[in-house]
Amino acid sequence: MSNMKDIIKSFDELINDMNVPRNVRKRLEEAKNELLNNSVEKSVRIGKVISTMDEISIDINLPIYARTKIWNIVSMLESIRK
DSSP states (O other): OOOHHHHHHHHHHHHTOTTSOHHHHHHHHHHHHHHHOTTSOHHHHHHHHHHHHHHHHTOTTSOHHHHHHHHHHHHHHHHHHO
16 A cells, blocks of 8 residues: 555656656646645545546656556555545
C-alpha cells in the first residue's frame, strides 16, 4: 500500500524532469498542490487529482515513461482513496 510521501515523491520526480513538457509539469505542480490542500476533504482532493492526472496522461507530447509514471500515481491515489 502506498502512502502520501511516495506519491509526492513521484510527483516531484515528474515535475523536475526536463523531458516532460513545461505545460504538463505546471499541471502536475497544480495537482500536487491540490493534493496537499488540507482545507478540502481528502477523498474530494484525491478525486480531483485523479481526474486531472487522467487529463494529463492523454497529452500527445508526454513521453511514454512519464505516462506510465502518471498511471502509477493514479493507481497509488486510488489505493489510498478508500
